[in-house]
Amino acid sequence: MKAQGTVHKYGNNVDTDVIIPARYLNTSSHSELAAHCMEDIDSDFIKNVKAGDIMVAAKNFGCGSSREHAPIAIKASGISCVIASSFARIFYRNAINIGLAILECEEAANDIKTGDEVSVDFDTGVIKNLTTSKTYNAEPFPDFIQNIIQKGGLLNSISERL
Amino acid sequence: MSMTMTQKILAAHAGLVEVKAGQLIEAKLDMVLGNDITSPVAINEFEKSGASMVFDKSRISLVMDHFTPNKDIKAAEQVKRVRAFAGKYDIDNYYDVGDMGIEHALLPEKGLVGPGDCIIGADSHTCTYGALGAFSTGVGSTDMAAGMATGKTWFKVPAAIRVEIVGKKPKFVSGKDVILHLIGEIGVDGALYRSLEFTGDGLKNLSIDDRLCISNMAIEAGAKNGIFPVDEITLEYVKDRFQRESVIYSADEDAEWESTVTIDLSTLRPTVAFPHLPENTKTVDECGVVKIDQVVIGSCTNGRLSDLQAAAEIMKGKKVALAVRCIVIPATQKIYLEAMREGLLEIFIESGAAVSTPTCGPCLGGHMGILAAGERAVATTNRNFVGRMGHVDSEVYLASPEVAAASAITGYITDPAKV
Numbered sequence: 001m002k003a004q005g006t007v008h009k010y011g012n013n014v015d016t017d018v019i020i021p022a023r024y025l026n027t028s029s030h031s032e033l034a035a036h037c038m039e040d041i042d043s044d045f046i047k048n049v050k051a052g053d054i055m056v057a058a059k060n061f062g063c064g065s066s067r068e069h070a071p072i073a074i075k076a077s078g079i080s081c082v083i084a085s086s087f088a089r090i091f092y093r094n095a096i097n098i099g100l101a102i103l104e105c106e107e108a109a110n111d112i113k114t115g116d117e118v119s120v121d122f123d124t125g126v127i128k129n130l131t132t133s134k135t136y137n138a139e140p141f142p143d144f145i146q147n148i149i150q151k152g153g154l155l156n157s158i159s160e161r162l
Numbered sequence: 163m164s165m166t167m168t169q170k171i172l173a174a175h176a177g178l179v180e181v182k183a184g185q186l187i188e189a190k191l192d193m194v195l196g197n198d199i200t201s202p203v204a205i206n207e208f209e210k211s212g213a214s215m216v217f218d219k220s221r222i223s224l225v226m227d228h229f230t231p232n233k234d235i236k237a238a239e240q241v242k243r244v245r246a247f248a249g250k251y252d253i254d255n256y257y258d259v260g261d262m263g264i265e266h267a268l269l270p271e272k273g274l275v276g277p278g279d280c281i282i283g284a285d286s287h288t289c290t291y292g293a294l295g296a297f298s299t300g301v302g303s304t305d306m307a308a309g310m311a312t313g314k315t316w317f318k319v320p321a322a323i324r325v326e327i328v329g330k331k332p333k334f335v336s337g338k339d340v341i342l343h344l345i346g347e348i349g350v351d352g353a354l355y356r357s358l359e360f361t362g363d364g365l366k367n368l369s370i371d372d373r374l375c376i377s378n379m380a381i382e383a384g385a386k387n388g389i390f391p392v393d394e395i396t397l398e399y400v401k402d403r404f405q406r407e408s409v410i411y412s413a414d415e416d417a418e419w420e421s422t423v424t425i426d427l428s429t430l431r432p433t434v435a436f437p438h439l440p441e442n443t444k445t446v447d448e449c450g451v452v453k454i455d456q457v458v459i460g461s462c463t464n465g466r467l468s469d470l471q472a473a474a475e476i477m478k479g480k481k482v483a484l485a486v487r488c489i490v491i492p493a494t495q496k497i498y499l500e501a502m503r504e505g506l507l508e509i510f511i512e513s514g515a516a517v518s519t520p521t522c523g524p525c526l527g528g529h530m531g532i533l534a535a536g537e538r539a540v541a542t543t544n545r546n547f548v549g550r551m552g553h554v555d556s557e558v559y560l561a562s563p564e565v566a567a568a569s570a571i572t573g574y575i576t577d578p579a580k581v
Binding site for chain 2: 015017018021022023026027028040041059063064066067069071072089093094142144153154155156158159
């Protein structure tokens with residue numbers, strides 16, 4: 001699986017309250033959630049984002065609330081992949097469980113800038129910045145998590161037991 | 163092999179003799195929790211998966227606490243969906259307006275969680291139950307759905323940071339100051355993917371409410387869980403309350419600790435976290451003059467009876483400052499009733515505070531006390547992120563009930579000893 005798109009870059013500790021403010025959690029509609037994604041730190045995000053674009057951030061991305069609405073809003077906004085130096089652990093689980101691609105790579109997260117064109121190969125973990133021609137290697141997922149992703153999310157991966 | 167307390171609980175629930183940090187395991191669950199925001203998403207996933215039954219109707223708790231009493235039509239529709247699911251599957255522990263409380267105050271109070279348990283909840287503050295000697299952690303809605311269907315979930319066994327507590331708290335220092343101080347020391351990702359395990363002689367000086375408050379905010383340091391050993395204080399609390407048998411685990415002396423942090427309670431001061439991260443801590447002496455518009459005393463962090471007692475002691479016979487709205491929210495119906503019988507509600511109302519039925523409400527900017535642009539609140543809640551309690555240009559200062567009550571009286575952030 002591969003992704004390619006334009007980068008939207010953010011800093012440290014992007015919390016789930018700014019990814020999707022709680023005032024919009026009275027719905028679980030993916031398109032309604034996407035319409036407010038990132039609005040408290042970047043009101044232009046939803047106007048500028050195109051299908052396939054890539055989000056890049058620094059450390060502890062997705063900290064705070066366990067709301068699965070946060071990775072849902074990012075995915076439904078069109079973002080194909082989030083690259084960060086590190087992810088908060090509940091967000092990490094939620095992203096895998098709903099099928100939002102995420103990669104931990106500190107060097108790429110530091111270097112890549114807003115507007116760069118970036119491609120990602122999920123099988124190899126190779127991230128290429130096409131704007132600067134620089135290449136990075138992200139940590140691949142453990143096999144157990146690869147299995148969840150390949151089966152299309154957590155519930156598909158356990159459905160044979162139900 | 164030596165293990166931490168967390169590792170022992172996880173090993174037992176995975177049917178393994180030992181586990182080590184980094185190992186992926188599948189563990190049996192003693193309780194699966196959801197609220198009115200996360201459960202509707204979990205129910206969608208549960209139904210899409212083709213599951214036709216829940217693993218155990220007595221081990222699922224559904225607590226309608228975030229946007230209740232329903233704040234708008236959409237919130238009402240969400241609760242209706244959860245209520246129908248609870249009815250269809252005959253869920254024992256469904257709590258709605260009238261008998262609900264804020265989930266992390268309610269579950270310990272009802273004895274639904276206790277020592278030795280392995281618990282997941284689709285709410286990040288599920289780590290609260292570590293105070294009772296349980297392994298307990300927050301997850302998302304899909305994990306909750308899978309937990310409801312199978313009674314199991316996967317975990318990566320965490321490494322641990324030992325937090326050694328020594329000394330005795332001075333007056334006006336509480337569990338909130340301990341956890342804010344710790345987050346200030348290690349940062350909001352200081353315990354990322356790890357356990358915080360509390361140990362030391364000073365634990366005997368921390369009440370169960372102090373411990374619940376400390377474990378509650380372990381997530382604010384990025385931790386997977388924050389756990390206390392089971393001692394006489396724990397056993398006294400769970401006696402005649404916990405609905406299952408307590409199982410007591412303790413960390414091996416020579417367990418592998420990634421690092422150790424020592425906190426001497428006697429040196430702590432009332433502590434305040436400035437916007438917009440819980441790690442931006444200052445002692446109350448370093449705050450300067452920060453004028454405020456609102457005070458919120460409540461939440462899963464500090465809405466327990468002892469919190470209300472501490473606030474009432476400071477507010478008794480005094481008036482809330484003219485320019486301040488003070489909102490007091492007992493965390494459960496039982497706490498509300500006890501606060502009424504003790505005369506605490508009378509003290510709050512006579513001082514000019516508003517008292518609300520239990521709800522998470524303002525903590526997450528839901529309802530019951532939203533901030534306008536440029537407004538500041540002192541809150542006993544757990545997060546002060548951008549826009550957390552309302553407008554994106556509002557500010558939240560996190561503090562103990564003592565500091566919040568003192569600040570309500572003066573109109574600016576205040577040392578409780580000076581009121």
